[in-house]
Amino acid sequence: MSERTSDESERRSADAFDIASAALGSSEAAARAFQAPDNPEMIRAAVNPGPKNLALMNAQPDAYFPPPTDHGLPPNFWQSYGMAHRRIQPGGWTNQLNVTDFPISTDIAGVQMALTPGGIRELHWHVQDEWAIMLSGHARITILDADGHMFIDDLGQNDLWYFPAGFPHSIQGLNPEGCEFLLVFDDGMFSEEDTTLVSDWLKHVPREVLAKNWGVPIDKIAPAMESIPFGGKYIFQESVPPSLEVVRTAANRGRSPSSSQFTFRFKDLKPQKEDRGGRVHIVDSTTFKVAKKIAMAHVTVHPSALRELHWHPRANEWQYYIAGKSRMTVFFNHSQARTANFQSGDVGFVPATLGHYVENSGNEDLVFLELFKSHVYQDVSLNDWLTHLPPDFVKQHLNISQEVLDAIPPGNYGILPR
Ligand code: MN
Ligand code: MN
Numbered sequence: 001m002s003e004r005t006s007d008e009s010e011r012r013s014a015d016a017f018d019i020a021s022a023a024l025g026s027s028e029a030a031a032r033a034f035q036a037p038d039n040p041e042m043i044r045a046a047v048n049p050g051p052k053n054l055a056l057m058n059a060q061p062d063a064y065f066p067p068p069t070d071h072g073l074p075p076n077f078w079q080s081y082g083m084a085h086r087r088i089q090p091g092g093w094t095n096q097l098n099v100t101d102f103p104i105s106t107d108i109a110g111v112q113m114a115l116t117p118g119g120i121r122e123l124h125w126h127v128q129d130e131w132a133i134m135l136s137g138h139a140r141i142t143i144l145d146a147d148g149h150m151f152i153d154d155l156g157q158n159d160l161w162y163f164p165a166g167f168p169h170s171i172q173g174l175n176p177e178g179c180e181f182l183l184v185f186d187d188g189m190f191s192e193e194d195t196t197l198v199s200d201w202l203k204h205v206p207r208e209v210l211a212k213n214w215g216v217p218i219d220k221i222a223p224a225m226e227s228i229p230f231g232g233k234y235i236f237q238e239s240v241p242p243s244l245e246v247v248r249t250a251a252n253r254g255r256s257p258s259s260s261q262f263t264f265r266f267k268d269l270k271p272q273k274e275d276r277g278g279r280v281h282i283v284d285s286t287t288f289k290v291a292k293k294i295a296m297a298h299v300t301v302h303p304s305a306l307r308e309l310h311w312h313p314r315a316n317e318w319q320y321y322i323a324g325k326s327r328m329t330v331f332f333n334h335s336q337a338r339t340a341n342f343q344s345g346d347v348g349f350v351p352a353t354l355g356h357y358v359e360n361s362g363n364e365d366l367v368f369l370e371l372f373k374s375h376v377y378q379d380v381s382l383n384d385w386l387t388h389l390p391p392d393f394v395k396q397h398l399n400i401s402q403e404v405l406d407a408i409p410p411g412n413y414g415i416l417p418r
Helices: 003-023 028-034 040-045 054-059 198-203 207-214 222-227 244-252 382-386 391-398 402-407
Strands: 078-080 086-089 092-097 109-115 119-125 130-137 139-144 150-155 160-163 169-173 179-185 235-237 273-275 278-283 295-301 306-311 317-323 325-331 337-343 346-350 356-360 366-372
Touching: 028 040, 078 337, 092 235, 109 119, 109 169, 119 198, 139 160, 139 244, 150 244, 169 179, 179 317, 207 222, 295 306, 295 356, 306 382, 317 337, 325 346, 325 366, 337 346, 356 366, 391 402
Parallel strands: none
Antiparallel strands: 078 346, 086 092, 092 109, 109 179, 119 169, 119 235, 130 160, 130 179, 139 150, 139 169, 273 278, 278 295, 295 366, 306 356, 317 346, 317 366, 325 337, 325 356
16 A cells, blocks of 8 residues: 555545544544543544444444443443334324333333324223323323222323223323323333224124113114224324313213322422432322332433432333433443433333443433332432441442542432532
8 A cells, every 4th residue: 555545544534533523513422432532543443434324423422432431232221212103193193112122121111192182092901001291281181990980180291190001091182282291111012002992892893792782773883883993093183172170070970080099290299309410209109109010210410410320129220311411321240331322202221230320411401210110219329338338348349548438428319419
């Protein structure tokens, strides 16, 4: 190779690196990864003249320029609703992430759904428990409890609901803007395509049996069943319903409403942890009685603050990112560590017992949900543990000084700095 060709090739390589790092908002991640922005050997090693998906590289700077503490190839624990197939039909849309698209999450599946004002998610039920949080707008839910009593409620942003397996329920968008919400199921195999739809079922009951069941002549119901689309209605457009009081009275027909509370006013909750760095709201079956299989922490981390190093002793963590930007490193034991970046609409997963942190890497508040297939929320703080052991014993393990040990916040504060 002539000297000139070698120069040209070097320049082309440097250009490819510059293009990639410029696309990633210059070289903050690169500098962090190489521990020096001008490390020429590492910059030469990192050139990437081939094809690039710059949009994804921008979203995942810590995958493109991993921190030097990362090692090995632990499984992917990032997914995004931004890449999920959407089913859109009159009345609203839905998309889901279950084990098909996010194989690491075997025990939790999540669904985003939106309904127009009047749009209905059809009366249905399923094998899994359903937990939900309202992301925007207003919705009305109905559910029949195990004793045959009806519960109907209207919900706004950050309100929760919980529908136990097999209990029939519905959701409808209200004025003025309809609604969007996140559904979480206690089984990674859950699919929106596998719920029992009342219209789909009844279309497939012999007409004479349905007529006998309802005590009406067959010609009174046959045309209605014929008019139901094959596969059921699922999501469909109707007019916005009357007030809550009107429909509650009409639905109960003199029977008392359910004594169970299937909804939870999240905005009334005082944060369990609140410090300079942010706050944590925890909702599990100790406060939201019916939520027997899904526990939640709603976490707000201010810019540059850290959801501290911790782990969850029993349950896997399924994360949903509402706002802001973050990076998270999960340690998979035997020296394996992987870092990924998250922003609104993304989903993360941390297997039970594996150590991790979540750092706000953006300029605005980071807001995300930690969800667990569990009746209670539980975590273990690294700092809380280390500061309650014999000090010399800790120093023998980590080779740190007394000064460092004295500086460690002596508790489980959730978010740091305090
Ligand atoms: Mn459901
Ligand atoms: Mn966690």
